[in-house]
Amino acid sequence: MISVLGAGAFGTAVAVSLARNGGSVQLWAHDPAHVEALRQARENVLRLPGVPLPDNVEPIERLDDVPPEAVILLAVPMQTLRHLLQDNAEHFLARTLVACCKGMDLKTHVGPVQTISDCVPTAMPAILTGPSFAADIAHGLPTALTLACRDERVGKALQQSLTTPNLRIYRTTDTIGAELGGALKNVIAIACGVVIGARLGDSARAALMTRGYAEMQRMALRLGAKPETLAGLSGFGDLALTCTSEGSRNFRFGLSLGQGEPFDTDVTVEGAATARAALARARELGIEMPITGAVTALLDGQVDVRQAMDMLLSRPLKDE
Ligand SMILES: NC(=O)C1=CN([C@@H]2O[C@H](COP(=O)(O)OP(=O)(O)OC[C@H]3O[C@@H](n4cnc5c(N)ncnc54)[C@H](OP(=O)(O)O)[C@@H]3O)[C@@H](O)[C@H]2O)C=CC1
Numbered sequence: 001m002i003s004v005l006g007a008g009a010f011g012t013a014v015a016v017s018l019a020r021n022g023g024s025v026q027l028w029a030h031d032p033a034h035v036e037a038l039r040q041a042r043e044n045v046l047r048l049p050g051v052p053l054p055d056n057v058e059p060i061e062r063l064d065d066v067p068p069e070a071v072i073l074l075a076v077p078m079q080t081l082r083h084l085l086q087d088n089a090e091h092f093l094a095r096t097l098v099a100c101c102k103g104m105d106l107k108t109h110v111g112p113v114q115t116i117s118d119c120v121p122t123a124m125p126a127i128l129t130g131p132s133f134a135a136d137i138a139h140g141l142p143t144a145l146t147l148a149c150r151d152e153r154v155g156k157a158l159q160q161s162l163t164t165p166n167l168r169i170y171r172t173t174d175t176i177g178a179e180l181g182g183a184l185k186n187v188i189a190i191a192c193g194v195v196i197g198a199r200l201g202d203s204a205r206a207a208l209m210t211r212g213y214a215e216m217q218r219m220a221l222r223l224g225a226k227p228e229t230l231a232g233l234s235g236f237g238d239l240a241l242t243c244t245s246e247g248s249r250n251f252r253f254g255l256s257l258g259q260g261e262p263f264d265t266d267v268t269v270e271g272a273a274t275a276r277a278a279l280a281r282a283r284e285l286g287i288e289m290p291i292t293g294a295v296t297a298l299l300d301g302q303v304d305v306r307q308a309m310d311m312l313l314s315r316p317l318k319d320e
Protein backbone atom coordinates (compact mmCIF):
# COMPACT_ATOMS: atom_id res chain seq x y z
CA MET A 1 0.00 0.00 0.00
CA ILE A 2 1.20 3.51 -0.86
CA SER A 3 -0.46 6.51 0.76
CA VAL A 4 0.00 9.87 -0.93
CA LEU A 5 -0.76 12.78 1.41
CA GLY A 6 -1.57 15.91 -0.56
CA ALA A 7 -3.95 15.80 -3.53
CA GLY A 8 -2.51 18.60 -5.60
CA ALA A 9 -1.14 18.14 -9.12
CA PHE A 10 1.93 16.20 -8.06
CA GLY A 11 0.36 13.96 -5.43
CA THR A 12 -2.44 13.05 -7.83
CA ALA A 13 -0.02 12.38 -10.70
CA VAL A 14 2.16 10.09 -8.59
CA ALA A 15 -0.89 8.29 -7.19
CA VAL A 16 -2.22 7.71 -10.71
CA SER A 17 1.14 6.52 -12.02
CA LEU A 18 1.72 4.09 -9.12
CA ALA A 19 -1.85 2.79 -9.31
CA ARG A 20 -1.49 2.03 -13.03
CA ASN A 21 1.52 -0.08 -12.06
CA GLY A 22 -0.74 -2.23 -9.85
CA GLY A 23 -1.29 -2.23 -6.09
CA SER A 24 -3.49 -0.01 -3.97
CA VAL A 25 -2.90 3.70 -3.54
CA GLN A 26 -4.58 6.05 -1.06
CA LEU A 27 -4.81 9.75 -1.90
CA TRP A 28 -5.39 11.98 1.13
CA ALA A 29 -6.59 15.59 0.90
CA HIS A 30 -6.92 17.93 3.86
CA ASP A 31 -10.21 19.34 2.63
CA PRO A 32 -13.16 16.87 2.96
CA ALA A 33 -14.96 18.66 0.11
CA HIS A 34 -11.98 17.96 -2.14
CA VAL A 35 -12.03 14.28 -1.14
CA GLU A 36 -15.73 14.09 -1.98
CA ALA A 37 -15.11 15.79 -5.35
CA LEU A 38 -12.34 13.26 -6.12
CA ARG A 39 -14.70 10.40 -5.22
CA GLN A 40 -17.52 11.75 -7.36
CA ALA A 41 -15.60 12.90 -10.43
CA ARG A 42 -12.80 10.27 -10.24
CA GLU A 43 -10.61 13.11 -11.45
CA ASN A 44 -8.73 16.02 -9.83
CA VAL A 45 -10.62 18.63 -11.79
CA LEU A 46 -8.89 21.63 -10.22
CA ARG A 47 -5.24 20.57 -10.10
CA LEU A 48 -4.84 17.81 -12.71
CA PRO A 49 -7.76 17.95 -15.13
CA GLY A 50 -8.23 15.33 -17.82
CA VAL A 51 -6.55 12.47 -15.94
CA PRO A 52 -8.99 9.81 -14.67
CA LEU A 53 -8.21 8.21 -11.31
CA PRO A 54 -7.76 4.43 -11.74
CA ASP A 55 -10.15 2.30 -9.65
CA ASN A 56 -7.34 1.37 -7.26
CA VAL A 57 -6.81 5.00 -6.17
CA GLU A 58 -8.84 5.55 -3.01
CA PRO A 59 -9.39 9.19 -1.95
CA ILE A 60 -9.35 9.41 1.86
CA GLU A 61 -9.97 12.22 4.35
CA ARG A 62 -8.79 10.61 7.61
CA LEU A 63 -5.13 9.94 8.38
CA ASP A 64 -6.41 7.20 10.72
CA ASP A 65 -7.21 5.21 7.57
CA VAL A 66 -3.55 5.02 6.52
CA PRO A 67 -2.45 1.46 7.42
CA PRO A 68 0.71 0.89 9.48
CA GLU A 69 2.53 -0.87 6.63
CA ALA A 70 1.90 1.89 4.04
CA VAL A 71 4.73 3.86 2.48
CA ILE A 72 3.78 7.51 3.00
CA LEU A 73 4.53 10.14 0.34
CA LEU A 74 4.18 13.76 1.48
CA ALA A 75 3.12 15.78 -1.59
CA VAL A 76 2.04 19.03 0.05
CA PRO A 77 3.51 22.49 -0.61
CA MET A 78 6.70 23.12 1.38
CA GLN A 79 5.27 25.88 3.56
CA THR A 80 2.55 23.52 4.84
CA LEU A 81 4.77 20.48 5.53
CA ARG A 82 5.85 21.47 9.06
CA HIS A 83 2.26 22.12 10.13
CA LEU A 84 1.03 18.84 8.65
CA LEU A 85 3.72 16.93 10.55
CA GLN A 86 3.34 18.81 13.82
CA ASP A 87 -0.45 18.78 13.85
CA ASN A 88 -0.64 15.04 13.11
CA ALA A 89 2.58 13.77 14.70
CA GLU A 90 0.88 10.70 16.20
CA HIS A 91 0.25 9.38 12.67
CA PHE A 92 3.88 9.65 11.64
CA LEU A 93 5.84 8.16 14.54
CA ALA A 94 8.57 5.70 13.41
CA ARG A 95 7.21 5.73 9.82
CA THR A 96 9.12 6.01 6.55
CA LEU A 97 8.13 9.41 5.15
CA VAL A 98 9.03 10.33 1.58
CA ALA A 99 8.89 14.07 0.94
CA CYS A 100 7.90 15.10 -2.58
CA CYS A 101 8.01 18.84 -1.94
CA LYS A 102 10.67 21.27 -3.14
CA GLY A 103 11.56 24.22 -0.99
CA MET A 104 12.90 25.58 2.29
CA ASP A 105 10.73 26.38 5.28
CA LEU A 106 10.37 30.13 5.82
CA LYS A 107 10.56 29.88 9.61
CA THR A 108 13.34 27.31 10.05
CA HIS A 109 15.24 27.79 6.74
CA VAL A 110 15.60 24.03 6.21
CA GLY A 111 14.38 21.68 3.50
CA PRO A 112 11.78 18.88 3.65
CA VAL A 113 14.06 16.06 4.88
CA GLN A 114 15.37 18.15 7.77
CA THR A 115 11.82 19.32 8.49
CA ILE A 116 10.69 15.69 8.84
CA SER A 117 13.63 14.91 11.14
CA ASP A 118 12.92 17.98 13.26
CA CYS A 119 9.17 17.38 13.57
CA VAL A 120 9.14 13.58 13.83
CA PRO A 121 12.56 12.46 15.10
CA THR A 122 11.52 8.78 15.11
CA ALA A 123 10.60 8.79 11.42
CA MET A 124 12.90 7.67 8.59
CA PRO A 125 12.90 10.59 6.12
CA ALA A 126 13.48 10.29 2.39
CA ILE A 127 12.88 12.54 -0.61
CA LEU A 128 11.68 11.89 -4.16
CA THR A 129 12.76 14.76 -6.38
CA GLY A 130 14.03 15.63 -9.85
CA PRO A 131 12.83 16.92 -13.23
CA SER A 132 9.18 15.93 -13.60
CA PHE A 133 6.07 17.88 -14.41
CA ALA A 134 2.97 16.37 -12.81
CA ALA A 135 1.22 16.26 -16.20
CA ASP A 136 4.13 14.33 -17.76
CA ILE A 137 4.03 11.71 -15.00
CA ALA A 138 0.25 11.48 -15.19
CA HIS A 139 0.34 10.97 -18.96
CA GLY A 140 2.90 8.19 -18.62
CA LEU A 141 5.72 10.08 -20.35
CA PRO A 142 9.25 8.87 -19.58
CA THR A 143 10.62 10.46 -16.40
CA ALA A 144 13.67 9.93 -14.18
CA LEU A 145 13.86 10.98 -10.53
CA THR A 146 16.18 10.74 -7.55
CA LEU A 147 15.19 8.96 -4.35
CA ALA A 148 17.40 10.02 -1.45
CA CYS A 149 17.42 8.25 1.91
CA ARG A 150 20.26 8.07 4.41
CA ASP A 151 19.50 4.42 5.13
CA GLU A 152 20.62 2.37 2.11
CA ARG A 153 18.35 -0.58 2.83
CA VAL A 154 15.24 1.60 3.15
CA GLY A 155 16.32 3.63 0.09
CA LYS A 156 16.66 0.47 -2.03
CA ALA A 157 13.21 -0.76 -0.93
CA LEU A 158 11.67 2.60 -1.81
CA GLN A 159 13.44 2.65 -5.18
CA GLN A 160 11.87 -0.74 -5.96
CA SER A 161 8.37 0.13 -4.82
CA LEU A 162 8.18 3.55 -6.51
CA THR A 163 9.68 2.59 -9.90
CA THR A 164 7.23 2.07 -12.76
CA PRO A 165 7.83 1.25 -16.45
CA ASN A 166 7.77 5.01 -17.23
CA LEU A 167 9.30 6.35 -14.03
CA ARG A 168 12.94 5.41 -13.53
CA ILE A 169 14.30 6.08 -10.07
CA TYR A 170 17.97 6.58 -9.20
CA ARG A 171 19.04 6.32 -5.58
CA THR A 172 21.42 8.21 -3.32
CA THR A 173 22.06 8.55 0.41
CA ASP A 174 22.75 12.29 -0.02
CA THR A 175 19.51 13.77 1.26
CA ILE A 176 21.06 17.22 1.75
CA GLY A 177 22.10 17.53 -1.89
CA ALA A 178 18.76 16.20 -3.12
CA GLU A 179 16.61 18.49 -1.00
CA LEU A 180 18.67 21.61 -1.66
CA GLY A 181 18.91 21.05 -5.42
CA GLY A 182 15.12 20.79 -5.69
CA ALA A 183 14.56 23.79 -3.46
CA LEU A 184 17.08 26.22 -4.91
CA LYS A 185 16.45 25.55 -8.61
CA ASN A 186 13.01 27.14 -8.23
CA VAL A 187 14.57 30.46 -7.22
CA ILE A 188 16.80 30.41 -10.30
CA ALA A 189 13.77 29.47 -12.44
CA ILE A 190 11.99 32.63 -11.25
CA ALA A 191 15.07 34.68 -12.19
CA CYS A 192 15.17 33.06 -15.64
CA GLY A 193 11.47 33.76 -16.15
CA VAL A 194 12.10 37.40 -15.27
CA VAL A 195 14.86 37.87 -17.85
CA ILE A 196 12.83 36.20 -20.58
CA GLY A 197 9.70 38.17 -19.61
CA ALA A 198 11.67 41.41 -19.65
CA ARG A 199 13.19 40.47 -23.05
CA LEU A 200 16.73 40.48 -21.75
CA GLY A 201 17.63 37.50 -23.94
CA ASP A 202 18.56 33.83 -23.94
CA SER A 203 22.21 34.66 -23.23
CA ALA A 204 21.20 36.29 -19.96
CA ARG A 205 19.18 33.20 -19.09
CA ALA A 206 22.15 30.91 -19.78
CA ALA A 207 24.31 33.12 -17.55
CA LEU A 208 21.72 32.98 -14.76
CA MET A 209 21.38 29.20 -15.02
CA THR A 210 25.15 28.74 -14.83
CA ARG A 211 25.80 31.22 -12.04
CA GLY A 212 22.64 29.99 -10.31
CA TYR A 213 24.04 26.48 -10.38
CA ALA A 214 27.24 27.84 -8.79
CA GLU A 215 25.08 29.38 -6.07
CA MET A 216 23.19 26.12 -5.51
CA GLN A 217 26.50 24.27 -5.20
CA ARG A 218 27.95 26.84 -2.83
CA MET A 219 25.16 26.41 -0.31
CA ALA A 220 24.70 22.66 -0.73
CA LEU A 221 28.40 21.73 -0.52
CA ARG A 222 28.82 23.93 2.53
CA LEU A 223 26.00 21.98 4.20
CA GLY A 224 27.60 18.63 3.38
CA ALA A 225 26.09 17.66 0.02
CA LYS A 226 28.05 15.69 -2.58
CA PRO A 227 28.92 17.50 -5.84
CA GLU A 228 27.61 14.57 -7.91
CA THR A 229 24.14 14.97 -6.39
CA LEU A 230 24.04 18.60 -7.53
CA ALA A 231 25.17 17.47 -10.99
CA GLY A 232 22.40 14.86 -11.08
CA LEU A 233 18.66 14.77 -11.66
CA SER A 234 17.71 16.56 -8.45
CA GLY A 235 20.08 19.48 -9.15
CA PHE A 236 21.23 20.17 -12.69
CA GLY A 237 18.42 18.05 -14.17
CA ASP A 238 15.62 19.93 -12.47
CA LEU A 239 17.35 23.29 -12.99
CA ALA A 240 17.48 22.61 -16.74
CA LEU A 241 13.78 21.67 -16.91
CA THR A 242 12.43 24.44 -14.73
CA CYS A 243 14.48 27.29 -16.20
CA THR A 244 13.59 26.49 -19.80
CA SER A 245 9.94 25.43 -19.82
CA GLU A 246 6.69 27.32 -19.57
CA GLY A 247 5.35 24.12 -17.99
CA SER A 248 7.01 25.40 -14.80
CA ARG A 249 4.95 27.59 -12.50
CA ASN A 250 8.08 29.18 -11.06
CA PHE A 251 9.29 30.10 -14.55
CA ARG A 252 5.83 31.40 -15.53
CA PHE A 253 5.66 33.46 -12.32
CA GLY A 254 9.03 35.01 -13.25
CA LEU A 255 7.77 35.68 -16.80
CA SER A 256 4.81 37.64 -15.39
CA LEU A 257 7.09 39.55 -13.06
CA GLY A 258 9.40 40.43 -15.96
CA GLN A 259 6.43 41.55 -18.05
CA GLY A 260 4.94 43.57 -15.18
CA GLU A 261 1.79 41.41 -15.30
CA PRO A 262 -0.13 40.05 -12.28
CA PHE A 263 0.06 36.32 -11.49
CA ASP A 264 -2.70 34.05 -10.11
CA THR A 265 -2.10 33.86 -6.35
CA ASP A 266 -3.76 30.41 -6.16
CA VAL A 267 -0.91 28.86 -8.13
CA THR A 268 1.81 27.19 -6.06
CA VAL A 269 5.14 29.01 -6.62
CA GLU A 270 7.59 27.38 -4.23
CA GLY A 271 10.56 29.53 -5.26
CA ALA A 272 9.09 32.75 -3.82
CA ALA A 273 9.14 31.70 -0.14
CA THR A 274 12.27 29.64 -0.72
CA ALA A 275 14.19 32.65 -2.04
CA ARG A 276 13.62 34.40 1.30
CA ALA A 277 14.42 31.30 3.35
CA ALA A 278 17.55 30.54 1.32
CA LEU A 279 18.80 34.11 1.59
CA ALA A 280 18.32 34.05 5.36
CA ARG A 281 20.20 30.73 5.56
CA ALA A 282 22.98 32.06 3.30
CA ARG A 283 23.40 35.04 5.62
CA GLU A 284 23.55 32.75 8.66
CA LEU A 285 26.26 30.72 6.91
CA GLY A 286 28.10 33.75 5.52
CA ILE A 287 27.90 32.58 1.91
CA GLU A 288 27.25 34.67 -1.19
CA MET A 289 24.02 34.07 -3.11
CA PRO A 290 23.63 37.16 -5.28
CA ILE A 291 20.93 35.80 -7.62
CA THR A 292 18.82 34.67 -4.67
CA GLY A 293 19.38 38.13 -3.17
CA ALA A 294 18.28 39.85 -6.37
CA VAL A 295 15.14 37.67 -6.67
CA THR A 296 14.24 38.40 -3.04
CA ALA A 297 14.75 42.15 -3.49
CA LEU A 298 12.56 42.06 -6.60
CA LEU A 299 9.81 40.07 -4.84
CA ASP A 300 9.90 42.46 -1.89
CA GLY A 301 9.54 45.44 -4.25
CA GLN A 302 12.90 46.90 -3.20
CA VAL A 303 14.15 46.98 -6.81
CA ASP A 304 12.71 46.77 -10.31
CA VAL A 305 13.93 44.34 -12.97
CA ARG A 306 16.55 46.71 -14.38
CA GLN A 307 17.90 47.46 -10.90
CA ALA A 308 17.97 43.74 -10.08
CA MET A 309 20.08 43.12 -13.21
CA ASP A 310 22.34 46.04 -12.30
CA MET A 311 22.79 44.53 -8.82
CA LEU A 312 24.16 41.38 -10.47
CA LEU A 313 26.20 43.01 -13.25
CA SER A 314 27.88 45.63 -11.08
CA ARG A 315 29.37 43.18 -8.59
CA PRO A 316 33.20 43.14 -8.37
CA LEU A 317 34.83 41.09 -11.13
CA LYS A 318 36.05 37.70 -9.97
CA ASP A 319 37.44 34.33 -11.11
CA GLU A 320 34.94 31.76 -12.33
N1 LIG B 1 3.31 20.07 -9.99
C1 LIG B 1 4.47 19.57 -10.36
O1 LIG B 1 4.74 19.42 -11.57
C2 LIG B 1 5.47 19.15 -9.33
C3 LIG B 1 5.35 19.53 -8.00
N2 LIG B 1 6.31 19.14 -7.11
C4 LIG B 1 6.23 19.60 -5.73
O2 LIG B 1 5.11 19.03 -5.09
C5 LIG B 1 4.68 19.90 -4.04
C6 LIG B 1 3.19 20.08 -4.17
O3 LIG B 1 2.99 20.75 -5.40
P1 LIG B 1 1.71 20.54 -6.31
O4 LIG B 1 1.06 19.25 -6.07
O5 LIG B 1 2.12 20.86 -7.69
O6 LIG B 1 0.79 21.72 -5.76
P2 LIG B 1 -0.69 22.12 -6.14
O7 LIG B 1 -0.73 23.57 -6.10
O8 LIG B 1 -1.12 21.43 -7.37
O9 LIG B 1 -1.54 21.54 -4.95
C7 LIG B 1 -1.24 21.78 -3.63
C8 LIG B 1 -2.14 20.89 -2.83
O10 LIG B 1 -1.77 20.96 -1.45
C9 LIG B 1 -2.95 21.12 -0.72
N3 LIG B 1 -2.69 21.76 0.56
C10 LIG B 1 -2.57 23.07 0.82
N4 LIG B 1 -2.35 23.25 2.13
C11 LIG B 1 -2.36 22.03 2.69
C12 LIG B 1 -2.21 21.57 4.02
N5 LIG B 1 -2.01 22.41 5.02
N6 LIG B 1 -2.28 20.26 4.25
C13 LIG B 1 -2.49 19.42 3.24
N7 LIG B 1 -2.65 19.77 1.96
C14 LIG B 1 -2.56 21.08 1.69
C15 LIG B 1 -3.84 21.97 -1.59
O11 LIG B 1 -5.16 21.86 -1.18
P3 LIG B 1 -6.15 23.12 -1.31
O12 LIG B 1 -6.33 23.31 -2.77
O13 LIG B 1 -7.35 22.63 -0.58
O14 LIG B 1 -5.45 24.26 -0.64
C16 LIG B 1 -3.59 21.32 -2.94
O15 LIG B 1 -4.38 20.19 -3.13
C17 LIG B 1 5.46 21.22 -4.22
O16 LIG B 1 6.49 21.30 -3.27
C18 LIG B 1 6.04 21.10 -5.61
O17 LIG B 1 7.28 21.78 -5.75
C19 LIG B 1 7.34 18.35 -7.45
C20 LIG B 1 7.47 17.94 -8.75
C21 LIG B 1 6.59 18.33 -9.79
Ligand SMILES: O=C(CO)COP(=O)(O)O
Pocket (backbone or CB within 6 Å): 102, 130, 131, 132, 133, 186, 189, 238, 241, 242, 247, 248, 249, 250, 251, 268, 269, 270
Ligand atom coordinates in the same frame (compact mmCIF):
# COMPACT_ATOMS: atom_id res chain seq x y z
O1 LIG C 1 9.46 20.88 -9.89
C1 LIG C 1 8.92 20.86 -10.96
C2 LIG C 1 9.45 20.14 -12.11
O2 LIG C 1 10.46 19.27 -11.75
C3 LIG C 1 7.69 21.65 -11.17
O3 LIG C 1 8.07 22.95 -11.29
P1 LIG C 1 7.07 24.14 -10.91
O4 LIG C 1 6.74 23.98 -9.44
O5 LIG C 1 7.84 25.37 -11.21
O6 LIG C 1 5.87 23.98 -11.78
